[in-house]
Amino acid sequence: xxxxxxxxxxxxxxxxxxxxxxxxxxxxxxxxxxxxxxxxxxxxxxxxxxxxxxxxxxxxxxxxxxxxxxxxxxxxxxxxxxxxxxxxxxxxxxxxxxxxxxxxxxxxxxxxxxxxxxxxxxxxxxxxxxxxxxxxxxxxxxxxxxxxxxxxxxxxxxxxxxxxxxxxxxxxxxxxxxxxxxxxxxxxxxxxxxxxxxxxxxxxxxxxxxxxxxxxxxxxxxxxxxxxxxxxxxxxxxxxxxxxxxxxxxxxxxxxxxxxxxxxxx
Amino acid sequence: xxxxxxxxxxxxxxxxxxxxxxxxxxxxxxxxxxxxxxxxxxxxxxxxxxxxxxxxxxxxxxxxxxxxxxxxxxxxxxxxxxxxxxxxxxxxxxxxxxxxxxxxxxxxxxxxxxxxxxxxxxxxxxxxxxxxxxxxxxxxxxxxxxxxxxxxxxxxxxxxxxxxxxxxxxxxxxxxxxxxxxxxxxxxxxxxxxxxxxxxxxxxxxxxxxxxxxxxxxxxxxxxxxxxxxxxxxxxxxxxxxxxxxxxxxxxxxxxxxxxxxxxxxxxxxxxxxxxxxxxxxxxxxxxxxxxxxxxxxxxxxxxxxxxxxxxxxxxxxxxxxxxxxxxxxxxxxxxxxxxxxxxxxxxxxxxxxxxxxxxxxxxxxxxxxxxxxxxxxxxxxx
Numbered sequence: 001x002x003x004x005x006x007x008x009x010x011x012x013x014x015x016x017x018x019x020x021x022x023x024x025x026x027x028x029x030x031x032x033x034x035x036x037x038x039x040x041x042x043x044x045x046x047x048x049x050x051x052x053x054x055x056x057x058x059x060x061x062x063x064x065x066x067x068x069x070x071x072x073x074x075x076x077x078x079x080x081x082x083x084x085x086x087x088x089x090x091x092x093x094x095x096x097x098x099x100x101x102x103x104x105x106x107x108x109x110x111x112x113x114x115x116x117x118x119x120x121x122x123x124x125x126x127x128x129x130x131x132x133x134x135x136x137x138x139x140x141x142x143x144x145x146x147x148x149x150x151x152x153x154x155x156x157x158x159x160x161x162x163x164x165x166x167x168x169x170x171x172x173x174x175x176x177x178x179x180x181x182x183x184x185x186x187x188x189x190x191x192x193x194x195x196x197x198x199x200x201x202x203x204x205x206x207x208x209x210x211x212x213x214x215x216x217x218x219x220x221x222x223x224x225x226x227x228x229x230x231x232x233x234x235x236x237x238x239x240x241x242x243x244x245x246x247x248x249x250x251x252x253x254x255x256x257x258x259x260x261x262x263x264x265x266x
Numbered sequence: 267x268x269x270x271x272x273x274x275x276x277x278x279x280x281x282x283x284x285x286x287x288x289x290x291x292x293x294x295x296x297x298x299x300x301x302x303x304x305x306x307x308x309x310x311x312x313x314x315x316x317x318x319x320x321x322x323x324x325x326x327x328x329x330x331x332x333x334x335x336x337x338x339x340x341x342x343x344x345x346x347x348x349x350x351x352x353x354x355x356x357x358x359x360x361x362x363x364x365x366x367x368x369x370x371x372x373x374x375x376x377x378x379x380x381x382x383x384x385x386x387x388x389x390x391x392x393x394x395x396x397x398x399x400x401x402x403x404x405x406x407x408x409x410x411x412x413x414x415x416x417x418x419x420x421x422x423x424x425x426x427x428x429x430x431x432x433x434x435x436x437x438x439x440x441x442x443x444x445x446x447x448x449x450x451x452x453x454x455x456x457x458x459x460x461x462x463x464x465x466x467x468x469x470x471x472x473x474x475x476x477x478x479x480x481x482x483x484x485x486x487x488x489x490x491x492x493x494x495x496x497x498x499x500x501x502x503x504x505x506x507x508x509x510x511x512x513x514x515x516x517x518x519x520x521x522x523x524x525x526x527x528x529x530x531x532x533x534x535x536x537x538x539x540x541x542x543x544x545x546x547x548x549x550x551x552x553x554x555x556x557x558x559x560x561x562x563x564x565x566x567x568x569x570x571x572x573x574x575x576x577x578x579x580x581x582x583x584x585x586x587x588x589x590x591x592x593x594x595x596x597x598x599x600x601x602x603x604x605x606x607x608x609x610x611x612x613x614x615x616x617x618x619x620x621x622x623x624x625x626x627x628x629x630x631x632x633x634x635x636x637x638x639x640x641x642x643x644x645x646x647x648x649x
Contacts, residue, residue: 002506004611006498007618014625019570023625026574030581030621034614037585038606045596061582069574093409101402105370105590109514113591119370120330120338121597126369128590136586139579146575176421179414180470181540183425185533185576187432188462189583192530193616195440196514196522199451202440203516209312209400213382218399223587225406232413 019069026069033061037135044123044131054131058087058138065142075153078245079145082238086141087134089237090230094133101222104129107215109200133223137230140186144231147178148238156246164247171239182231190224287419295412305404309351315386316398317347317359319379330366334599340366345375345394347383354386361394370594373397428469432462452521452528456492459532460485466536475638476547483539483634487627488532492524494626495619507615511608513591523612530584531620534576535627542568542631550639558636565632573628577621584613584620 015023040057044050066080098104105125106114151174152167162170191198197220201211211217309316327339345361361383365372375381375394382395414422439458443451463484471477499507509519545568546561556564588609595605 001502003498003502003504004506004615004618006502007495007615007622010494010498011618011621011625014622015573018566018625018628019573023570023573026577029574030577030617033578033581034585037582038602038610041589041592041596042602045593065575065578070571097402097406101399102373102397103399104373105368107371110591113513114371114594117594117598118332118334118336119368119594120332120340120366121334121336121368121370121594122338123368123593123597125590128593132586132589135589136583139575139582143572143575143579147572150571172417176418179418179421180425180428181533181537183429184432184466184470185537185579186583187429188533189530189580191433191436192526192528192532193584193587193613194514195455195526195529196512196516198436198440199443199522200514200516202437203444209314212400212403213396213398215396215399218403221403222406225403225410228410229406229413232410232417235417 022069022071029064029068032064032068036061036064040131040135044128047123050123050127050131054134055087055091058134059084061135061138062087062142065139066146070146072150072153074246075146075149078149078153078242079142079238081245082149082234082241083138083141083145085241086145086230086234086237087138089233090137090141090226091130091134093229094130094226097222097226098126098130098133101218103215103219103222105215107219109197109214109216129219133226136223137227140182140227141230141234143185144175144178144182144234145238147182148174148235149242152239152242152246156242164243167243167246168236168239171242172235175235175239179231179235183228186224186227186231190220190227194220291415294415298408298411302401302404302408306401308400309380309398312351312382314395315352315354315383315392316350316380317361317383317392318350319345319347319361319375319377319381320358321346322375322377327367334597336597338367340364341374343375347381349386350380357386359383359386359392361392363394370590424469428466431465431469435462435465450521451517452524455525455528459488459528462529462532463536466533467540470540471544476543479635479638480536480539480543480631482638483543483627483631484532484536486634487535487539487630488528488623490626490630491531491619491623492528494622495524495527506611508607508611511612523616527616527619530580530616531623534580534620535623538569538572538576538624539627539631541572542628543635546632546635546639561636561639562629562632565635566628569628569632573624576624577617580620580624581617584617585610588613 012024012027015027017023019026036057040053043053062083063080066076066083070076148171152171155170156162156167197216201217206214323344325342325344327341330338330340341364343363343365345363347359347361349355349357349359361381363372363375365374375397380398382398383392384395386392411426414426418425435458439455443449443454446454463481467477467481467484471480509523512519512523515522542565546565549561549564550556592605592609595609596602
């Protein structure tokens with residue numbers, strides 16, 4: 001057996017043991033997301049326009065991440081709407097920033113990996129970079145949206161008469177509680193993956209000026225910063241969607257809490 | 267923007283005290299904007315020569331076709347520029363550049379771009395080394411910090427502080443690693459992780475029993491995942507692991523891979539343990555008679571709804587990052603299997619190990635919290 005298959009099996013068993021059926025479904029969501037990512041690359045390879053392909057794949061990834069393994073309809077639907085809106089809003093940042101920063105493709109540090117390869121492949125790496133950034137932020141957006149909407153759904157259950165405005169303010173408060181740990185998740189997630197690059201920089205004594213203009217480093221840093229921005233927009237956006245949805249549909253939200261309540265007391 | 271204004275009004279209406287805070291925020295945001303503007307004109311502090319492009323003339327595109335029948339085109343640019351720093355400031359120079367439509371390692375330049383160039387030597391044309399990118403970094407950093415202060419107030423400041431301090435620690439750790447010639451990068455980063463976790467949790471939670479419990483849970487969850495992975499590595503003889511697929515490797519790849527995995531998952535495991543332990547503390551405060559077993563089960567309930575999204579956060583970061591190189595491999599006539607193996611397989615294994623850490627931290631955090639919290643109640647009773 002390969003290391004991969006044993007680790008995958010162990011992860012499945014662990015998620016099943018800890019999360020039951022919900023955990024097993026969450027494991028499946030990983031597999032589905034991987035298939036979607038690979039499919040995106042293959043479609044781009046066949047010269048389909050990268051951005052529309054990514055947006056469709058991204059929407060499905062958000063759907064899979066949010067709905068798989070979560071039973072609470074009320075908060076998941078809110079989180080899904082909010083995160084799709086955030087993905088589109090973030091694109092308004094990503095496109096001009098990537099055009100301006102010119103960090104698409106590969107840097108000098110990649111030379112060794114590129115040896116003997118043809119670089120003139122006829123697909124714009126700028127567009128590919130935009131897709132990469134969009135996809136890498138989706139997990140963080142989905143997670144933050146879920147945290148806010150499930151917190152708000154809890155508050156709404158306890159006070160069904162709460163006004164939309166108050167709910168929005170509460171959403172920001174929940175956001176304050178999660179922002180520190182969420183930023184650290186992203187910081188370590190990104191920088192852990194690039195430890196080797198940083199060892200390279202420090203080992204070869206790059207100056208600060210060189211590092212902050214280096215193509216590979218700036219590309220990575222922009223990804224972290226754009227994810228931060230994604231999470232930061234997600235907080236008010238989820239709060240706004242929640243107050244809009246639950247304020248407009250008082251009848252439905254009075255029914256829904258029963259479901260959430262059972263889930264909590266379980 | 268509307269949301270932003272609404273939030274402002276809301277806060278001002280409820281607590282008029284905050285209006286002065288808003289002025290402070292506004293001044294800080296504007297001052298930051300000025301700093302960004304400063305970075306756009308910071309060429310004089312660089313020692314490398316920088317030129318500003320004044321005119322560009324594109325020649326006709328030349329068709330390119332490679333052995334894999336990929337169609338592309340290259341364009342040669344004749345560029346006039348003026349030096350904006352060093353003692354040659356103001357000198358006019360001519361440069362040239364060739365870019366391809368795909369732009370894997372090249373890019374078109376436009377009028378107004380600032381570029382680093384090679385040292386000026388008489389009778390020779392300088393080369394463009396690359397665009398100046400510090401302004402866009404400064405601008406985005408400013409946007410992040412401004413949004414943090416506007417939406418999150420003091421919580422935003424703490425988040426910023428912890429990320430900033432971690433970045434400094436990260437840099438120090440790499441320096442320590444490189445100064446120890448024969449040091450094992452994994453051992454060093456394992457030790458540093460303890461400091462990372464302690465510092466971050468201290469900043470987020472303050473120094474309390476809750477922090478100690480969260481820290482214990484984080485460290486044991488992560489350690490457990492790494493130990494299990496090492497056992498799996500040994501039992502399977504690392505079959506199907508392709509260290510040659512790792513990028514930018516300058517030292518032994520195996521400890522480096524483990525260190526990357528450890529650091530990568532640390533934030534997510536902390537995130538989760540914080541949530542679980544905080545919820546259990548709240549539960550205990552509301553219902554002091556809750557039993558250890560009930561606490562354990564509640565912890566598991568909190569954990570299982572967040573583990574899926576958290577694993578996906580890391581998974582998407584680790585795998586999406588390999589996109590450009592994967593595409594290049596596919597376009598260079600490699601099959602899916604080889605492309606996956608060389609580019610994505612290590613990221614996937616990293617996600618699996620991180621996933622194990624995230625899942626195992628749930629019972630560990632619930633267990634540690636349910637035992638240690640109860641002890642506190644007993645000592646409180648004794649007092």
